[in-house]
Amino acid sequence: MKELIAKHAIGKPVTGTAMVANDGFSARYDLDRIGGTFSRPTHKLAGKSYVGKVLVLDTAKGGVASAWMLREMTSRGIIPLALVFNSVNPILAQGAAFAAVTMLSGFEGDITALVPDGVRVQIDPARRVLRLL
């Protein structure tokens, strides 16, 4: 069982299926938050549902809206199970704290290359660990 260690972690332990892309993330720019899909036509996950997935992406993009939007998405249950990034901006950390969403960021190496798409993963924020199951 391979373990990847993050520099930063927040939230509760979760287990789920990874959805991986070497692309950015912004709740406002990239998502159809009502339908629960990636809506930006040029996004590598365009058209795919993010609901209940462990999203593994490169970095946070764009603006500050995600800080509110993650909680709003959580309130309707149209939310990823967890967020995993190479790097994040403060907005996603603030949003994860506000919405109680599990999030990891900062790894040795490119996390979007280290985690295969579709694999089951376990996240333990207290130990800052992502496990490939």
Next chain:
Amino acid sequence: MKLNEIEGAMRAGELGRAPQIAIEHQIQVGDYFGAADFVEVTQAHIMADTESLGEAGVKWLEEMALEDGGKARVRIPTITDPRGTDFAKVKVLKQPEKFLELERRTIAAFQKLGVSLTDTCINYQTIQAPTRGESVAFGDTGVVIFANSVCGARSNYEGGPSALSAGLTGRTPRYGFHLDAQRRATVRIRADWTPRTLNEWGALGGVVGKLAGNYWSVPLVEGLEGAPGSDAMKHFGAAMASFGSIALFHLAGITPEAVRLEDCGGDRLPVAHRVGEAEARALMAHYPADGEVDVVVFSAPQLSLYELRDLAKLCEGRRFVKPLLAVTSPQVKPDCDRFGYTKSIEDAGGHVLSGMCFYQSYAREIAEANGWRRLVTNSTKIVNILGGYGYRPMLASMERCVEAAEKGRLP
């Protein structure tokens, strides 16, 4: 995080439940980024359009306003980013009533909390620009990058809940751009071309943002001729923040922390990229301005008085066949009215809207209600955003945008 006496009292609830909730949130964020302690801030600026908040966010704000027997108040000047509508122009935008009700509830909650509803994303041009070294908690990416880069102030991106928390506690966790080390240049870029129009400044900002790549990168750009004006810097920074999530840039010999290359560590960096007109045109080519147009939008950031002056001149003697929306702040709008700019724009068939921003105003719903898809604008920031809302955004100069409103199409 190390807490001083007052911060400890806030955490213990001795100063009330609202500051306690606020500081607990701030400690979570500070711990995530390894902040050692808090830094006091002089102003907070809250992004809180209700499309972002939704019912859940509005309810949270209302609950905060009821804390401490309804007496919870911000401790420092705390202002707002654009709202999700201009109530005077609802018939133009055709936003559903349920969204307007969320706006009204949000306004009431902010007023109860003592927040000043300035409704502007150009507070550095209209309210009070921060000064070099001043720590603030600003909540719009364009505001943060301008404050950090052009003013030399210190702010991270503060999302709405964190900016309100800063207002309630008067401080923010000391990490990121509050630290000297984070403000050093990380990537050196040589510009072989100096933009002229605002959409060109935006395009170059977008190119730099994409090259720099993420929030923690600090691009140093050298080679620009002359000093860009405030509106040029506004579009340059807003686009850079939008495309790259960048919060601070330096312009060699221009911005306050890069008067000399060595001031920001630029002398130790090799030139990593050369950018010029070709790169900017390549970015613009992703948003080709041709063919039929449904709506013309000037927004994101809100227009300054001088942009409205230029726009008003271009509108004189024309008659628009397509809607033209020019969005500004409640501080600028009265002068726009007094100086006759509003009349020139609206006599041509356009609309001057106040206190909102186009993309923060239920852009998807107003597109459906009005049949707007093919949108032309001179804002590089907004073309980057609106693709995800179902628009076909087009980027052009202010002059070509006005022509498009008159002719209904772009040649």
